[in-house]
Amino acid sequence: MRAEQDPHAAIEAYLADQAEKTELRFLTCGSVDDGKSTLIGRLLYDSKLIFEDQLDALEADSRRQGTQGENIDLALLVDGLAAEREQGITIDVAYRFFATDRRRFVVADTPGHEQYTRNMATGASNAEAAVILVDARKGVLTQTRRHSYVVSLFGIREVVLAVNKMDLVGFDQAVFDAIVEDYRAFAAELSGDLNVTPIPVSALDGDNVSSPSGRMSWYEGPTLLGHLETVEVDSDLDGRPFRMPVQWVNRPDLDFRGFSGTIAGGTVRPGDPIRVLPSGQVSTIGKIVTYDGDLASAGPGEAVTLVLTDEIDISRGDVIAAAQAPCQVSDQFAVHLLWMQDAPLYPGRQYYLKTGTRTVPCVVTDLKHKVNVNTLEQLPAKTLELNEVGVGNISVSDRVAFDPYQDNRTLGSFILIDRQTMNTVGVGLTDFSLRRADNVHWQALSVDKAHRSALKHQKPCVIWFTGLSGSGKSTIANLLEAKLHDAHRHTSVLDGDNVRHGLNRDIGFTEADRVENIRRVGEVAKLMVDAGLITIASFISPFANERRMVRDLLEDGEFIEVFVDTPLEICEQRDPKGLYRKARAGEIANFTGVEQDYEAPEQAEVVVHTVDVTPEQAAEQLMDYLRTQGFLEA
Amino acid sequence: MTRHLTHLKRLEAESIHIMREVMAEAEKPVMLYSIGKDSSVMLHLAMKAFYPSRPPFPLLHVDTTWKFREMIEFRDRRAAELGLDLIVHINQEGVADGVGPFTHGSSVHTDVMKTQALKQALDKYGFDAAFGGARRDEEKSRAKERVFSFRSAQHRWDPKNQRPELWQLYNGRVRRGESIRVFPLSNWTELDIWQYIHQEDIPIVPLYYAKKRPVVERDGMLILADDDRLPLEDGEVPEERLVRFRTLGCYPLTGAIESSADTLPAIIEEMLVARTSERQGRAIDHDSSASMEKKKQEGYF
Numbered sequence: 001m002r003a004e005q006d007p008h009a010a011i012e013a014y015l016a017d018q019a020e021k022t023e024l025r026f027l028t029c030g031s032v033d034d035g036k037s038t039l040i041g042r043l044l045y046d047s048k049l050i051f052e053d054q055l056d057a058l059e060a061d062s063r064r065q066g067t068q069g070e071n072i073d074l075a076l077l078v079d080g081l082a083a084e085r086e087q088g089i090t091i092d093v094a095y096r097f098f099a100t101d102r103r104r105f106v107v108a109d110t111p112g113h114e115q116y117t118r119n120m121a122t123g124a125s126n127a128e129a130a131v132i133l134v135d136a137r138k139g140v141l142t143q144t145r146r147h148s149y150v151v152s153l154f155g156i157r158e159v160v161l162a163v164n165k166m167d168l169v170g171f172d173q174a175v176f177d178a179i180v181e182d183y184r185a186f187a188a189e190l191s192g193d194l195n196v197t198p199i200p201v202s203a204l205d206g207d208n209v210s211s212p213s214g215r216m217s218w219y220e221g222p223t224l225l226g227h228l229e230t231v232e233v234d235s236d237l238d239g240r241p242f243r244m245p246v247q248w249v250n251r252p253d254l255d256f257r258g259f260s261g262t263i264a265g266g267t268v269r270p271g272d273p274i275r276v277l278p279s280g281q282v283s284t285i286g287k288i289v290t291y292d293g294d295l296a297s298a299g300p301g302e303a304v305t306l307v308l309t310d311e312i313d314i315s316r317g318d319v320i321a322a323a324q325a326p327c328q329v330s331d332q333f334a335v336h337l338l339w340m341q342d343a344p345l346y347p348g349r350q351y352y353l354k355t356g357t358r359t360v361p362c363v364v365t366d367l368k369h370k371v372n373v374n375t376l377e378q379l380p381a382k383t384l385e386l387n388e389v390g391v392g393n394i395s396v397s398d399r400v401a402f403d404p405y406q407d408n409r410t411l412g413s414f415i416l417i418d419r420q421t422m423n424t425v426g427v428g429l430t431d432f433s434l435r436r437a438d439n440v441h442w443q444a445l446s447v448d449k450a451h452r453s454a455l456k457h458q459k460p461c462v463i464w465f466t467g468l469s470g471s472g473k474s475t476i477a478n479l480l481e482a483k484l485h486d487a488h489r490h491t492s493v494l495d496g497d498n499v500r501h502g503l504n505r506d507i508g509f510t511e512a513d514r515v516e517n518i519r520r521v522g523e524v525a526k527l528m529v530d531a532g533l534i535t536i537a538s539f540i541s542p543f544a545n546e547r548r549m550v551r552d553l554l555e556d557g558e559f560i561e562v563f564v565d566t567p568l569e570i571c572e573q574r575d576p577k578g579l580y581r582k583a584r585a586g587e588i589a590n591f592t593g594v595e596q597d598y599e600a601p602e603q604a605e606v607v608v609h610t611v612d613v614t615p616e617q618a619a620e621q622l623m624d625y626l627r628t629q630g631f632l633e634a
Numbered sequence: 635m636t637r638h639l640t641h642l643k644r645l646e647a648e649s650i651h652i653m654r655e656v657m658a659e660a661e662k663p664v665m666l667y668s669i670g671k672d673s674s675v676m677l678h679l680a681m682k683a684f685y686p687s688r689p690p691f692p693l694l695h696v697d698t699t700w701k702f703r704e705m706i707e708f709r710d711r712r713a714a715e716l717g718l719d720l721i722v723h724i725n726q727e728g729v730a731d732g733v734g735p736f737t738h739g740s741s742v743h744t745d746v747m748k749t750q751a752l753k754q755a756l757d758k759y760g761f762d763a764a765f766g767g768a769r770r771d772e773e774k775s776r777a778k779e780r781v782f783s784f785r786s787a788q789h790r791w792d793p794k795n796q797r798p799e800l801w802q803l804y805n806g807r808v809r810r811g812e813s814i815r816v817f818p819l820s821n822w823t824e825l826d827i828w829q830y831i832h833q834e835d836i837p838i839v840p841l842y843y844a845k846k847r848p849v850v851e852r853d854g855m856l857i858l859a860d861d862d863r864l865p866l867e868d869g870e871v872p873e874e875r876l877v878r879f880r881t882l883g884c885y886p887l888t889g890a891i892e893s894s895a896d897t898l899p900a901i902i903e904e905m906l907v908a909r910t911s912e913r914q915g916r917a918i919d920h921d922s923s924a925s926m927e928k929k930k931q932e933g934y935f
Contacts, residue, residue: 008899023641094777095770097823104641125800247654252687262651291682303650316658340798415803422807424797
């Protein structure tokens with residue numbers, strides 16, 4: 001036969017075989033000593049993915065740091081970072097790869113202990129199955145419950161309950177059965193309808209990992225690897241309505257205009273009618289373009305470029321969807337949130353929200369409750385701390401296309417980004433639209449801001465004084481208003497102390513309250529600007545984020561940030577209201593400059609150095625600014 | 635999620651998605667092109683990602699001046715064939731100081747001519763996103779790195795403070811001076827790379843194929859006598875042996891292996907029965923078992 005003459009026939013056949021393999025992505029989670037790293041080390045070892053040089057290094061490491069005496073410590077294979085090795089724990093998500101004759105696997109190895117729940121969520125977000133480890137001696141622990149909750153929240157249905165260290169309980173079936181029963185009772189409380197497969201294993205010795213154990217004849221189910229090789233991760237994305245978030249408008253020349261993206265659900269064929277969201281425009285698929293030629297159809301996960309039959313306006317962030325079954329569009333959602341950084345989530349503070357390929361400013365308008373992930377109990381919450389899960393409402397500045405997370409992971413998930421640090425600070429799952437977007441319409445007004453301010457011969461604006469307590473904000477603001485009044489300008493003043501007697505008398509001085517305080521003042525200032533007024537606001541406003549929020553509420557050029565730059569020592573020396581003295585004595589909590597940081601503006605329109613100028617001079621400096629910038633017509 | 639896709643198709647689509655996200659969000663992206671097989675795959679994926687447009691970013695090669703000559707020829711030929719902008723950066727201070735692997739040792743050479751040179755180039759051109767061909771299966775500390783890996787204005791990687799990365803929602807936002815290293819091949823293994831090169835018929839540097847080449851044996855490593863800068867010890871004569879390279883870098887720091895694999899299927903076959911991992915041929919990893927992590931924190935790729 002010809003094939004036998006080709007020296008590479010065997011390898012060619014192998015490659016052809018490999019090319020047909022599918023992939024399973026799963027995550028492993030367990031408590032600190034459940035033997036998770038050992039289990040993954042065992043899977044790599046059994047699938048012969050450990051090379052000789054790695055084995056040499058491992059043997060040396062095992063002698064130095066291992067916990068298995070003279071034996072190889074498989075856990076050292078996967079505990080990657082030096083810091084982790086010293087502490088003997090896994091502190092971050094690590095990805096491992098191995099393959100069998102039937103499937104290729106990507107394992108997200110996620111840490112078990114409490115403070116790193118965020119990493120587990122990271123692993124869960126891209127996993128199709130989860131292996132939850134339980135120590136046979138300890139049974140279902142608090143962490144086990146937490147891991148299962150996160151797994152179900154993030155939409156994983158296939159769960160393996162791997163009861164490990166069976167060797168340490170004498171391979172006793174009764175122990176195994178009791179743990180399984182305990183776990184099933186808990187899992188029934190979860191919303192996610194988990195499909196649980198319990199398997200008794202000993203990762204250390206390899207029992208029921210890749211080959212059946214001779215020491216647990218009472219167990220008749222599959223080995224762990226056998227199960228992972230065959231489990232159907234039943235995601236019926238193919239049969240769902242077509243969705244593709246547009247990543248990039250592909251325009252090499254005037255003759256070609258395509259929309260590049262990855263299909264997030266459903267299949268698409270030339271001739272299919274589509275609808276573009278949020279605009280609602282309709283068209284038809286002309287071609288599905290790829291480097292390897294045009295396609296007759298494309299399905300979930302494929303990266304393609306769509307050409308439509310009509311010239312319609314589409315940009316990054318839009319979603320191309322099946323015309324008959326488009327996704328929803330809204331600007332207010334009920335969501336689940338998981339907070340991912342040390343600084344807490346404050347309702348009212350602005351963040352960027354990225355969903356699909358769209359990034360928009362957003363505000364968490366209402367936090368309904370947080371969830372105790374160990375007991376599933378709902379607790380009242382004003383903020384969310386690191387690793388906390390909460391349920392609330394989110395409002396975005398523009399309408400976005402979405403699906404509920406349970407229908408489509410891509411269109412129902414989002415991340416929140418801090419506007420100062422640009423860090424990813426939280427993640428969320430969309431539950432449903434609050435639909436207020438459809439019911440609350442803006443009242444169109446026939447007399448607008450321009451008309452009102454024209455009558456007053458002035459350009460309305462907000463002059464926002466920020467600075468430490470005692471820096472001189474109110475003094476200068478008063479003088480400025482007097483000067484404007486003398487010049488027949490129509491003004492109004494919002495003062496920190498005064499609004500707290502009325503508008504904001506229901507809130508205090510915690511960080512969360514300060515955020516809400518400024519949010520309300522910002523909205524009032526905006527109304528005053530709409531009324532055509534030169535609005536003077538005087539607030540410590542210690543956070544750059546909130547000052548930016550007010551700036552963003554207004555039109556370009558309407559927000560004039562005045563930084564009253566007085567050193568803390570001077571303010572404390574002046575202490576006109578005796579507040580610093582009280583704060584130092586511990587009588588006032590959260591006092592800016594004492595307990596709470598003040599974030600100085602980096603790009604204020606005007607900076608007043610009160611050490612060098614009198615309040616009168618400062619007010620005159622501001623009058624000059626208003627004149628030269630055209631706020632005061634002659 | 636995408637069970638009808640073969641795993642290579644899934645990896646390909648994922649990499650394309652990543653590249654398009656960077657293109658859409660970064661102000662000034664660049665692709666670090668190291669000429670090796672991973673870079674060849676990355677470049678091929680970029681051709682696919684933006685088709686029919688050309689990849690809308692330049693290639694950057696940090697040339698330590700000690701690369702194999704065949705790598706440089708291959709680099710210039712590929713850039714010309716594909717019509718791409720190629721930026722070659724050399725640390726001229728290092729050249730002026732005469733830094734090289736024989737005179738200064740591997741770690742000083744790598745630091746000055748590679749790590750420092752890379753930082754210089756990124757600063758000089760103001761790139762805010764740089765694609766690299768690193769894979770998570772290469773080395774333990776890489777297994778923990780994000781696809782979008784944040785770097786401070788000093789180009790440092792902080793393994794304990796990485797940005798959360800969920801779903802395919804990558805956060806490419808940075809403040810001025812900060813940057814993102816992007817690894818579109820994160821989830822590929824060495825075997826995937828070779829299979830894909832085979833399936834897609836991707837050109838690679840001929841050094842990967844076995845051929846009679848002049849080598850000297852030192853400390854168990856077979857060093858190619860690639861030019862006359864290789865100092866020969868007394869009585870040492872380069873000897874013609876049938877060798878190839880599993881990984882490419884600076885020729886004095888990259889060991890050849892004896893092999894007769896002169897076709898892709900033969901290379902893959904050899905890899906499948908290999909008893910050592912691919913980085914073993916690199917001198918840099920031997921310093922200490924945490925050396926890669928340390929180098930990464932300092933800004934090495």
